Amino acid sequence: xxxxxxxxxxxxxxxxxxxxxxxxxxxxxxxxxxxxxxxxxxxxxxxxxxxxxxxxxxxxxxxxxxxxxxxxxxxxxxxxxxxxxxxxxxxxxxxxxxxxxxxxxxxxxxxxxxxxxxxxxxxxxxxxxxxxxxxxxxxxxxxxxxxxxxxxxxxxxxxxxxxxxxxxxxxxxxxxxxxxxxxxxxxxxxxxxxxxxxxxxxxxxxxxxxxxxxxxxxxxxxxxxxxxxxxxxxxxxxxxxxxxxxxxxxxxxxxxxxxxxxxxxxxxxxxxxxxxxxxx
Numbered sequence: 001x002x003x004x005x006x007x008x009x010x011x012x013x014x015x016x017x018x019x020x021x022x023x024x025x026x027x028x029x030x031x032x033x034x035x036x037x038x039x040x041x042x043x044x045x046x047x048x049x050x051x052x053x054x055x056x057x058x059x060x061x062x063x064x065x066x067x068x069x070x071x072x073x074x075x076x077x078x079x080x081x082x083x084x085x086x087x088x089x090x091x092x093x094x095x096x097x098x099x100x101x102x103x104x105x106x107x108x109x110x111x112x113x114x115x116x117x118x119x120x121x122x123x124x125x126x127x128x129x130x131x132x133x134x135x136x137x138x139x140x141x142x143x144x145x146x147x148x149x150x151x152x153x154x155x156x157x158x159x160x161x162x163x164x165x166x167x168x169x170x171x172x173x174x175x176x177x178x179x180x181x182x183x184x185x186x187x188x189x190x191x192x193x194x195x196x197x198x199x200x201x202x203x204x205x206x207x208x209x210x211x212x213x214x215x216x217x218x219x220x221x222x223x224x225x226x227x228x229x230x231x232x233x234x235x236x237x238x239x240x241x242x243x244x245x246x247x248x249x250x251x252x253x254x255x256x257x258x259x260x261x262x263x264x265x266x267x268x269x270x271x272x273x274x275x276x277x278x279x280x
Contacts, residue, residue: 019262026259033129033141033155034196044128044191045162046173051187052166057104059168095252109176112138112168119145124176126188126195127153132158133173144173147203152195 065128099105118124118144127146129139139155148154160171177188191222 019267021264022043022261022263024259024261026257029201031140033131033143034198036154036156036196037194040194041157043194044156045158047187047190049162049166051184054164055101055104055183057099057101057108059099059229107178107181107183109178110172110174112142112174114175114234115176116145118176118178119149119151122147123145123150123178124151125181126177127151127190128159128175129153129155130171130173132155132160133157138175143198144200144203147198147200152196187249196254206278210259 107125109115115124115127119127127142129142133139142153146149159175160173163175164170164172177184181188
């Protein structure tokens with residue numbers, strides 16, 4: 001006798017969804033900071049540390065806010081909670097919060113965001129970045145900015161560990177010196193010759209003497225001169241430079257590679273649950 005046919009299974013088995021693949025262009029160029037010699041590292045850190053200690057630059061926190069926070073903590077935790085400072089201390093012994101001396105702080109640019117804005121405006125003479133920053137991409141954009149603005153820049157190991165405690169900060173990931181600096185003019189002039197040149201394949205290397213930077217015309221006057229010249233004059237000037245130079249760019253072109261990215265490739269993808277039939 002023939003076997004009885006089996007009843008059809010309820011629902012159908014679906015295949016697993018294929019992983020989502022995103023394609024992108026891989027950058028063939030490798031951009032990195034130039035290596036700083038060990039003697040130069042020691043000289044830069046020691047010079048800055050001695051100068052900051054001699055000037056006495058410090059960031060003072062408002063002690064009133066600390067006392068207020070301690071009182072709130074005591075009210076929440078109960079009367080048995082210990083307070084580090086006495087709230088009944090007279091206000092005459094307190095110092096105002098902020099930087100002291102204030103005019104010295106205006107000559108410096110501290111922090112990655114502040115250094116980035118100052119570089120974009122062309123206001124700096126020297127840029128120092130901390131090497132212990134993680135991830136490294138936080139300060140890697142300063143390489144192109146510094147080279148495009150002809151500003152000497154380098155990555156200094158232990159910059160944050162040595163300088164931050166001296167000026168009363170928790171960390172210093174980037175430090176810049178403005179063009180109008182007077183108190184750090186000698187230190188900047190001594191550090192710049194020790195800074196190695198940066199290398200970016202698509203940007204030509206431009207070096208400029210720090211004494212010449214102070215004497216250059218402001219950006220506004222240069223922009224006005226460019227706006228005053230006509231379009232035909234600019235076209236003729238560019239054609240003349242191309243004819244004299246013979247090369248449009250010294251950077252060798254590299255082929256772009258297509259890179260495929262799979263988000264979370266180790267994820268276990270389960271098949272979707274089959275929909276149950278609606279009973280009428």
